[in-house]
Amino acid sequence: MVDFSLTDTEREVRDWVRTFVKKEIMPLEPEVLRRERRNEPGLTHDELKSLQLKAKESGFWGVQTPEEYGGMNLSAVMSALLEVELGRSFVQFRFGGYADNILYDANEEQKKRYLEPTIAGDRISCFAITEPGAGSDAKNIRTAARREGDEWVINGEKTFITGGNEADFTMVFAVTDKEKGADGGVTCFLVDRDQGWRSEYIDTMGEWGPASLIFEDVRVPHSAILGEEGKGFELAMRWIGRGRYMLPARALGACERLVEMAIDQANNRVTFGEPIANRQAIQWMLADSAVEIEALRWLVLNAAWQIDQGMDSRHAQSMAKLYGGVKANEIVDRVLQIHGGMGYTRELPIERWYRELRLLRIYEGTDEIQRRTIARNLLKRHVSISGTLG
Numbered sequence: 502m503v504d505f506s507l508t509d510t511e512r513e514v515r516d517w518v519r520t521f522v523k524k525e526i527m528p529l530e531p532e533v534l535r536r537e538r539r540n541e542p543g544l545t546h547d548e549l550k551s552l553q554l555k556a557k558e559s560g561f562w563g564v565q566t567p568e569e570y571g572g573m574n575l576s577a578v579m580s581a582l583l584e585v586e587l588g589r590s591f592v593q594f595r596f597g598g599y600a601d602n603i604l605y606d607a608n609e610e611q612k613k614r615y616l617e618p619t620i621a622g623d624r625i626s627c628f629a630i631t632e633p634g635a636g637s638d639a640k641n642i643r644t645a646a647r648r649e650g651d652e653w654v655i656n657g658e659k660t661f662i663t664g665g666n667e668a669d670f671t672m673v674f675a676v677t678d679k680e681k682g683a684d685g686g687v688t689c690f691l692v693d694r695d696q697g698w699r700s701e702y703i704d705t706m707g708e709w710g711p712a713s714l715i716f717e718d719v720r721v722p723h724s725a726i727l728g729e730e731g732k733g734f735e736l737a738m739r740w741i742g743r744g745r746y747m748l749p750a751r752a753l754g755a756c757e758r759l760v761e762m763a764i765d766q767a768n769n770r771v772t773f774g775e776p777i778a779n780r781q782a783i784q785w786m787l788a789d790s791a792v793e794i795e796a797l798r799w800l801v802l803n804a805a806w807q808i809d810q811g812m813d814s815r816h817a818q819s820m821a822k823l824y825g826g827v828k829a830n831e832i833v834d835r836v837l838q839i840h841g842g843m844g845y846t847r848e849l850p851i852e853r854w855y856r857e858l859r860l861l862r863i864y865e866g867t868d869e870i871q872r873r874t875i876a877r878n879l880l881k882r883h884v885s886i887s888g889t890l891g
């Protein structure tokens with residue numbers, strides 16, 4: 502039976518994060534906005550680290566990291582609930598003690614070199630599959646790794662890589678067998694920046710830019726392979742899969758906060774002698790947003806719950822990602838509308854969220870790609886339209 506009531510401990514954990522966001526994160530918002538307006542990072546690396554250490558003092562470290570690596574190993578449902586709380590601020594805070602899920606596939610030596618320092622916050626990773634000629638169609642990547650003795654020589658260009666300017670190593674996906682392609686011919690390599698790749702900043706409508714990564718005859722030893730040779734595409738899909746309920750969870754938190762702002766504005770702003778809250782046009786925008794937030798909450802929790810049950814959650818995750826992206830954009834637009842001209846200014850963070858939430862419809866699988874997955878599952882009768890409860 503699906504039961505989302507929280508135990509006392511779960512509620513305590515959630516409430517601790519809620520308070521932390523209110524006391525430690527939200528007060529930083531005005532300064533973060535000012536810095537971003539000057540094209541500076543909202544939080545410096547050191548500031549982020551010191552906030553993470555503060556959270557660590559209360560045990561909040563490595564939310565989904567296994568206990569043997571010092572993490573909390575929380576369930577997917579709890580992780581999603583915490584992400585909602587973090588999403589209530591646009592400050593880009595995340596708990597420390599995190600490493601990409603696929604780094605756990607590393608061998609013992611690689612774990613010491615990449616996984617453990619990443620969890621400790623001493624190394625920064627980036628995930629590089631997208632190329633100028635291959636985004637949604639990731640199977641079409643052209644970056645190639647050629648074997649020479651005990652080395653591989655990597656050539657190609659990656660694009661739109663989050664953290665690509667800051668990372669000191671990358672998990673890069675390259676074709677190692679052209680004939681097999683994504684079906685056994687793509688391999689993931691762990692490559693340090695000082696092994697020869699370089700990055701170039703890409704200016705976007707968001708507050709921070711991803712990067713192009715350029716590989717020109719970058720030589721790495723055979724031991725740089727993460728997982729197995731030829732099994733890279735599965736790793737890439739697993740990495741992308743981890744975000745399809747967490748991204749909409751974060752957007753859900755943003756929507757809750759935005760609608761709270763809209764409620765205040767509706768009650769306070771007087772036009773033609775009455776608060777705009779008295780107008781049906783405004784009420785309906787609030788009502789539609791509330792219904793959609795509630796629906797999104799259940800989609801996110803259902804996807805997370807399926808993961809915790811060990812079920813194949815891909816369909817549920819695609820639904821949460823699609824709905825979250827589309828609805829968060831509609832909701833932020835309504836909230837901006839309710840604020841009138843002020844909503845369009847940079848004095849308020851609404852326009853910032855407006856730009857940030859737009860990304861959700863593009864990365865880690867566009868709306869169209871989620872719809873493609875959902876439709877395909879239905880047409881091939883992999884899933885029932887009646888959902889998991891039948």
Ligand SMILES: Cc1cc2nc3c(=O)[nH]c(=O)nc-3n(C[C@H](O)[C@H](O)[C@H](O)COP(=O)(O)OP(=O)(O)OC[C@H]3O[C@@H](n4cnc5c(N)ncnc54)[C@H](O)[C@@H]3O)c2cc1C
Pocket residue numbers: 628629630631635636637638660661662663664705707711860863864865866867868869870873
């Ligand atoms: C800020 C940002 C950060 C990113 N971070 C990373 C990262 O860290 N690592 C990484 O590897 N990538 C990253 N990406 C890349 C991102 O995943 C791709 O941009 C995304 O998958 C879409 O690929 P594309 O841009 O090539 O668009 P395309 O694939 O060219 O798509 C263009 C349009 O066509 C539509 N379309 C494509 N195929 C179909 C189809 N079969 N049916 C219907 N419509 C279709 C798409 O939905 C889209 O609307 C990032 C992108 C951005 C913008």
